[in-house]
Amino acid sequence: MITCKELADFLADYVSNELRPEQLAEFERHMRVCPPCVAYLNTYRQTITLGKQAICCDDEKALHDIPEELVKAILAANSRRA
Numbered sequence: 697m698i699t700c701k702e703l704a705d706f707l708a709d710y711v712s713n714e715l716r717p718e719q720l721a722e723f724e725r726h727m728r729v730c731p732p733c734v735a736y737l738n739t740y741r742q743t744i745t746l747g748k749q750a751i752c753c754d755d756e757k758a759l760h761d762i763p764e765e766l767v768k769a770i771l772a773a774n775s776r777r778a
């Protein structure tokens with residue numbers, strides 16, 4: 697079983713589908729037993745999506761449409777990674 701830290705190291709490769717099959721199996725096994733990591737993955741994906749949106753349509757309205765809760769979650773995730 698991989699640890700939460702190892703899972704975090706795999707995240708970037710996981711979202712871009714670059715994990716090897718055995719890594720993917722370990723990743724998904726951890727996800728089934730560790731809700732905090734599932735939540736972290738969701739936040740990570742949302743951060744990527746928002747990052748892309750910020751690049752594609754750089755207007756202020758898009759920024760105001762982001763729920764405050766999500767912004768807090770992203771900030772919390774960022775500080776956890778640091």
Ligand SMILES: [Zn+2]
Nearest residue numbers: 699700730733
């Ligand atoms: Zn975990």
